[in-house]
Amino acid sequence: MLAVPDSGPSREELRLLAGGEPLLSLERLRAGYGRMEILHGIDLVVAPGRSLCLIGPNGAGKSTVLHSIYGFTRILEGTIRVAGEDVTRISPNQKLRRSGVAYVLQDNSVFPDMTVEENLWMGGYLMDRPQQAKEAAERVFAKYKRLADRRRQPARVLSGGERRLLEISRALVMDPKVLLVDEPSIGLEPRYIDMVFEILTDLQRQEGKSIVMVEQNAKKGLEFADVGYVLVAGKVARAATGRELLEDPEVGRLFLGG
Ligand SMILES: Nc1ncnc2c1ncn2[C@@H]1O[C@H](COP(=O)(O)OP(=O)(O)O)[C@@H](O)[C@H]1O
Numbered sequence: 001m002l003a004v005p006d007s008g009p010s011r012e013e014l015r016l017l018a019g020g021e022p023l024l025s026l027e028r029l030r031a032g033y034g035r036m037e038i039l040h041g042i043d044l045v046v047a048p049g050r051s052l053c054l055i056g057p058n059g060a061g062k063s064t065v066l067h068s069i070y071g072f073t074r075i076l077e078g079t080i081r082v083a084g085e086d087v088t089r090i091s092p093n094q095k096l097r098r099s100g101v102a103y104v105l106q107d108n109s110v111f112p113d114m115t116v117e118e119n120l121w122m123g124g125y126l127m128d129r130p131q132q133a134k135e136a137a138e139r140v141f142a143k144y145k146r147l148a149d150r151r152r153q154p155a156r157v158l159s160g161g162e163r164r165l166l167e168i169s170r171a172l173v174m175d176p177k178v179l180l181v182d183e184p185s186i187g188l189e190p191r192y193i194d195m196v197f198e199i200l201t202d203l204q205r206q207e208g209k210s211i212v213m214v215e216q217n218a219k220k221g222l223e224f225a226d227v228g229y230v231l232v233a234g235k236v237a238r239a240a241t242g243r244e245l246l247e248d249p250e251v252g253r254l255f256l257g258g
């Protein structure tokens with residue numbers, strides 16, 4: 001069934017699976033880079049306070065889905081909605097400021113020579129006044145003591161796990177409703193991977209954030225997420241609860257090293 005993406009789940013199935021009214025939805029989205037179409041008609045539904053993990057082979061277009069939601073790709077057709085509003089063509093800055101969608105930047109996006117608090121203030125660069133960003137940063141520090149303890153130290157002293165926490169926290173400064181997270185476990189030592197998933201679980205359960213994640217570590221991602229989509233060649237081949245996908249023999253064979 002994974003080999004035949006043409007027969008993917010229906011929109012109605014995805015809506016039911018989402019477990020609530022759609023907060024974020026993609027409808028028949030075709031998108032790519034330049035003249036290259038990567039996503040060939042993606043439907044996706046996330047409800048408030050719920051989490052969704054995209055798994056699939058390398059190059060399937062998982063990161064491109066997140067890029068498209070945030071506004072980094074060329075949209076050829078289809079619609080992106082947040083709380084019912086058509087946001088297909090708005091810029092990443094407007095997504096963050098107006099629609100409450102944040103993309104967690106990784107890949108060494110932390111500035112090593114700036115202090116932890118200066119890095120955090122950067123998360124509020126779209127706010128009208130610097131003071132607002134500083135107030136938001138204080139809320140983050142109140143929540144994460146391990147960052148507060150190092151607030152005046154250069155970010156380069158942070159461990160890999162703390163650095164990932166800082167990257168996530170920077171996105172929290174704008175108090176988004178939806179967090180887009182690409183491979184939160186990548187490059188981390190095993191002991192920090194659990195920490196990062198605990199942080200994301202807390203953000204979902206205690207703060208009601210919706211989370212859309214891509215995770216190469218499919219086992220971790222599916223254990224975390226309410227809903228899992230299997231992406232193959234730019235289409236949704238399969239969608240089910242995270243638990244169902246974890247127990248699916250074919251998913252196990254292809255993506256869980258089973
Ligand atoms: N910035 C880009 N410009 C052009 N092509 C890209 C870019 N990013 C990714 N691609 C291409 O899009 C396809 C899907 O990539 P990606 O979404 O990163 O896959 P995944 O995250 O599932 O591994 C790949 O063929 C990749 O080469």
Ligand SMILES: [Mg+2]
Nearest residue numbers: 062063064214
């Ligand atoms: Mg990727």
